[in-house]
Amino acid sequence: MKHKDKIYYALDFTNLITALRFVEKISSHIGGIKVGLEFFMKNGFDGVKKISESGLPIFLDLKLNDIPNTVKKAAENLFELSPEFLSVHINGGIEMLREIISIKKKTKILGVSMLTSLDNSDLKSFGLNINSKEYVENLFKIGLDAGIDGIVCSAHEVPNLKNILKNQKFVFVTPGIRLQNDSINDQKRIVTPGNAIKLGSSILIVGRSITQSDNPIEKIKQIYESIEVELAS
Numbered sequence: 084m085k086h087k088d089k090i091y092y093a094l095d096f097t098n099l100i101t102a103l104r105f106v107e108k109i110s111s112h113i114g115g116i117k118v119g120l121e122f123f124m125k126n127g128f129d130g131v132k133k134i135s136e137s138g139l140p141i142f143l144d145l146k147l148n149d150i151p152n153t154v155k156k157a158a159e160n161l162f163e164l165s166p167e168f169l170s171v172h173i174n175g176g177i178e179m180l181r182e183i184i185s186i187k188k189k190t191k192i193l194g195v196s197m198l199t200s201l202d203n204s205d206l207k208s209f210g211l212n213i214n215s216k217e218y219v220e221n222l223f224k225i226g227l228d229a230g231i232d233g234i235v236c237s238a239h240e241v242p243n244l245k246n247i248l249k250n251q252k253f254v255f256v257t258p259g260i261r262l263q264n265d266s267i268n269d270q271k272r273i274v275t276p277g278n279a280i281k282l283g284s285s286i287l288i289v290g291r292s293i294t295q296s297d298n299p300i301e302k303i304k305q306i307y308e309s310i311e312v313e314l315a316s
Contacts, residue, residue: 086310088114089280090303091142093258093290097125099133106137109293112303115140115167117288131164140167142256142286144235146195147183148172155182162186168193168256170235173222180229191232191254196222199237199259216243223247238279245283257284262292262309276306277313 092113096102106116116139118131123145126133135141143166147154154175161169171183173194184192196219197206203214211218219240224247226234233254234244241255257279279287289306296302 086280086307087112089285089287090276090306091115091117091140091256091286091288092293093117093119093144093288094122094134095290095294097122099126099130102126102130103133105294105299106134106139109299109303110137110139112300113139115142115286117142117144117290118166119144120146128164131166135164142166142168142170142193142288144168144170146170146172148175149179151176151179151182154179155186158183159186162188162190166190168233168254170195173226173231173234177225177229180226180231184230192230193233193235193254193256194222194226194229194231196226196234196236196240216240220244220247233285238274238282238284241279241283254285255283256286256288258288260287260289260292262305275309275313277310280310281314 090113092109094102094116096105102122116134116137118134118141122130131141131143143161143164147157148171158169168191170193171180173180173196197215206213206215206218219236220243223234223244233256235256235258237259238257259274260276260279262275276287293299293302
């Protein structure tokens with residue numbers, strides 16, 4: 084299926100049996116699975132190992148952020164799970180990033196830039212006199228200096244970051260993906276699947292749009308169809 088490798092399903096269940104059944108149902112229609120903090124706190128290492136039995140790449144999205152030594156020791160344990168990707172907040176600083184990257188083995192490190200639930204007004208409330216574009220760009224440059232393999236950011240920010248990056252191989256992971264008719268609206272910087280790919284996103288994270296559908300497989304097919312329509316327009 085065209086573009087299949089670009090769609091990572093964001094696991095929305097904490098009950099392990101329910102999660103495993105759902106993953107089994109849709110596994111042949113997606114490119115990977117994003118396992119987040121909520122699932123991990125409930126099911127831990129054993130839960131991730133069970134999900135990994137699907138054979139799909141795992142994006143372990145724990146957004147690590149602490150002092151360098153603490154994050155390094157935490158990451159050492161997480162790398163035993165051999166996830167395809169592990170996320171860490173870039174704003175933890177360059178030394179923290181370098182500590183993780185120095186021991187990462189085959190796992191690719193994704194730097195989290197600015198959460199898609201935030202916007203310029205949030206930055207202002209933090210006391211930052213800067214817009215989201217500039218903020219993400221600054222974090223991106225720190226991540227590049229540290230040696231991250233990719234970044235988690237809004238699709239709207241990808242073209243500008245690619246201009247900075249030039250021709251280097253890099254992964255752009257985009258959350259906040261919604262179809263035109265989706266009513267889920269808990270994020271501020273959202274984008275449709277086709278537009279995200281047009282803007283240069285490598286991987287699209289889709290969760291509740293699939294989970295809350297009466298027919299998840301049909302919903303996934305609609306995502307692929309919408310991509311083709313948008314790319315052709």
